[in-house]
Amino acid sequence: xxxxxxxxxxxxxxxxxxxxxxxxxxxxxxxxxxxxxxxxxxxxxxxxxxxxxxxxxxxxxxxxxxxxxxxxxxxxxxxxxxxxxxxxxxxxxxxxxxxxxxxxxxxxxxxxxxxxxxxxxxxxxxxxxxxxxxxxxxxxxxxxxxxxxxxxxxxxxxxxxxxxxxxxxxxxxxxxxxxxxxxxxxxxxxxxxxxxxxxxxxxxxxxxxxxxxxxxxxxxxxxxxxxxxxxxxxxxxxxxxxxxxxxxxxxxxxxxxxxxxxxxxxxxxxxxxxxxxxxxxxxxxxxxxxxxxxxxxxxxxxxxxxxxxxxxxxxxxxxxxxxxxxxxxxxxxxxxxxxxxxxxxxxxxxxxxxxxxxxxxxxxxxxxxxxxxxxxxxxxxxxxxxxxxxxxxxxxxxxxxxxxxxxxxxxxx
Ligand SMILES: Nc1nc2c(c(=O)[nH]1)N[C@H]1C(S)=C(S)[C@@H](COP(=O)(O)O)O[C@H]1N2
Ligand SMILES: [Mo]
Numbered sequence: 001x002x003x004x005x006x007x008x009x010x011x012x013x014x015x016x017x018x019x020x021x022x023x024x025x026x027x028x029x030x031x032x033x034x035x036x037x038x039x040x041x042x043x044x045x046x047x048x049x050x051x052x053x054x055x056x057x058x059x060x061x062x063x064x065x066x067x068x069x070x071x072x073x074x075x076x077x078x079x080x081x082x083x084x085x086x087x088x089x090x091x092x093x094x095x096x097x098x099x100x101x102x103x104x105x106x107x108x109x110x111x112x113x114x115x116x117x118x119x120x121x122x123x124x125x126x127x128x129x130x131x132x133x134x135x136x137x138x139x140x141x142x143x144x145x146x147x148x149x150x151x152x153x154x155x156x157x158x159x160x161x162x163x164x165x166x167x168x169x170x171x172x173x174x175x176x177x178x179x180x181x182x183x184x185x186x187x188x189x190x191x192x193x194x195x196x197x198x199x200x201x202x203x204x205x206x207x208x209x210x211x212x213x214x215x216x217x218x219x220x221x222x223x224x225x226x227x228x229x230x231x232x233x234x235x236x237x238x239x240x241x242x243x244x245x246x247x248x249x250x251x252x253x254x255x256x257x258x259x260x261x262x263x264x265x266x267x268x269x270x271x272x273x274x275x276x277x278x279x280x281x282x283x284x285x286x287x288x289x290x291x292x293x294x295x296x297x298x299x300x301x302x303x304x305x306x307x308x309x310x311x312x313x314x315x316x317x318x319x320x321x322x323x324x325x326x327x328x329x330x331x332x333x334x335x336x337x338x339x340x341x342x343x344x345x346x347x348x349x350x351x352x353x354x355x356x357x358x359x360x361x362x363x364x365x366x367x368x369x370x371x372x373x374x375x376x377x378x379x380x381x382x383x384x385x386x387x388x389x390x391x392x393x394x395x396x397x398x399x400x401x402x403x404x405x406x407x408x409x410x411x412x413x
Contacts, residue, residue, distance in 0.1 A: 063107040079104030082175035086312040090325040095178035105212040114250040125272030127195030140185035151176035152259035155402030167399025174308040179360045184235035188228045202277040203227040205264040221277035257331040257359035259300045292394035303331025304403035307379035314409035319372045329361035330383035340366040341378040370412040377408040
């Protein structure tokens with residue numbers, strides 16, 4: 001029945017569906033039958049087909065253009081690849097571009113020709129509608145910052161694994177995040193070229209990639225106050241190199257601390273309004289919906305506080321002395337402290353290592369003399385505002401902002 005439906009949608013691809021379900025089975029512990037039931041109930045068969053099989057995938061071309069080898073990435077279907085925390089070099093603060101996660105709503109578009117590409121600044125919030133060239137953007141004063149980009153759904157798979165309730169969408173573990181060094185022009189400098197009015201309220205960058213189902217082009221409004229911050233950038237370089245296609249060439253947004261969706265890739269237009277802007281990406285999507293939330297949902301802005309061990313999930317270790325490595329990050333500033341528990345009861349301080357930049361992350365380490373047996377490792381961060389990772393988070397149907405302390409199962413032999 002389910003298969004017939006998908007076949008009728010003409011987007012059905014047995015291999016992709018199998019791979020997707022296989023992945024889900026492993027990460028959620030749910031059976032295939034349960035998964036299919038849940039997915040069809042929450043997404044509908046047509047949407048499910050759209051998630052699994054994009055146009056490019058159907059044509060046999062991969063959705064993502066950079067190499068995404070399985071030793072560095074876990075595939076989450078379509079153009080979605082999460083970074084493996086366990087293979088991050090402990091000494092590197094930044095995630096190199098070849099390891100950086102990719103999250104495409106459809107697929108990475110064919111390379112955009114930067115010589116004919118234009119960035120249009122439009123809307124009632126600016127005096128003049130203008131078109132900027134790639135060189136125009138490059139000629140503005142460059143700013144370089146290290147910040148994370150993190151998917152709002154990062155950790156979504158843990159709602160099922162840890163709280164027994166599966167949210168719709170890619171079942172990420174914690175690897176839909178990365179810190180890179182971003183170089184670009186300040187969005188405020190770009191908007192000034194169009195004569196920003198003091199009546200401007202919202203700013204909405206719009207992507208040039210394919211429309212995302214009925215929701216249209218990826219576009220996410222945010223307030224002018226955020227747009228004018230010094231580290232909100234129109235980015236053209238990542239880790240000192242021009243952006244890769246997968247990460248938004250020729251330009252993408254950097255909206256520090258905010259949910260990943262705000263960092264629109266392949267920007268072709270930035271609309272500035274004098275009244276609040278709506279798009280499906282701040283109405284239907286990217287809100288907290290569910291029994292614990294108001295009917296209109298709760299709009300997402302800044303990310304929460306999270307921690308991850310640089311270990312496979314779950315992990316196997318040899319008995320004896322280890323130095324455990326990990327990273328913690330907050331969407332509203334720096335990390336104040338990180339505590340680790342290896343027995344479920346006692347918390348001890350982890351040692352913070354090296355840089356601790358706001359809306360990026362800090363690395364930490366923790367010495368552990370591992371006895372044989374099954375263990376649960378936990379890391380709990382507190383950020384500079386005193387926000388502490390909770391033991392549990394209320395479920396939301398789209399699985400955003402899972403920031404509870406994660407049970408990291410380890411078998412020691
Ligand atoms: N145009 C466009 N921008 C986009 C997206 C997209 O699908 N299209 N995905 C968003 C989401 S949900 C995330 S989490 C980040 C991921 O950025 P990355 O692929 O460079 O890691 O890009 C955001 N910007
Ligand atoms: Mo995202």
